[in-house]
Amino acid sequence: MSGPDLSRSVDEEIIRYLSRLFGRQSEVHHTSLFPTNKSECLVVALDTEYYPDRVDSVSIELRAYTNGDFHISYIEVYSGDRRRCRWDRHDQPHNSRDHYHPLPAASTAAAVDHEYATDLTRVVETTVLPWIDDRVGIRWDSVA
Known part of the structure; x- marks a missing residue:
């Protein structure tokens, strides 16, 4: 096994750009750029008004x-139960470089190979946000 990738440093420019984009969306409650407990991360808290009452909180954590x-x-907290999924691009032994860890636990064992756009902004636009829109619908359907 090799050591850490020294060429892998935080892409502050793209994270700041995505923070500005998310900050303009009505579905976003607030954003936290490089919070002290997640210093490489953009944390986006989504407005739970778009979800059924039993959804306590929803957030996106983005590292680039x-x-x-x-x-x-x-990350979705629903009736006290924490659910998580993750879209990844990184080298590792369990899947292709581009892969997805599904709900409910984003486990490595459940990961599936995936193919993403080259540009991270496009990944957010074409993969992540449509998935979240579908998830909101699933949450409402489960209440009916």
Whole structure:
């Protein structure tokens, strides 16, 4: 096993850009750029008014690196139960470089290979946000 990738540093420019984009969305309650407990991360708290009452909180955590690696987590607390999924681009032994860890736990064992756009902004636009829109619908359907 090799050591840490020294070329992998935080891509502050893209994270700041995405923070500005998310900050303009009505579905976003607030954003936290590089919070002290997640110093490489953009944390986006979504407005739970768009979800059924039993959804306590929803957030996105986004990490981006100058070598093209990224991790985007969706975290939903529903009736006290924490659910998580994650879109990843990084080298590791369990899947292809681009892969997805599904709900409910984003486990490595459940990860599936995926193919993402090269640009992280496009990944957010074409993969993550449509998935979240579908998830909101699923949450409402489960209440009916």
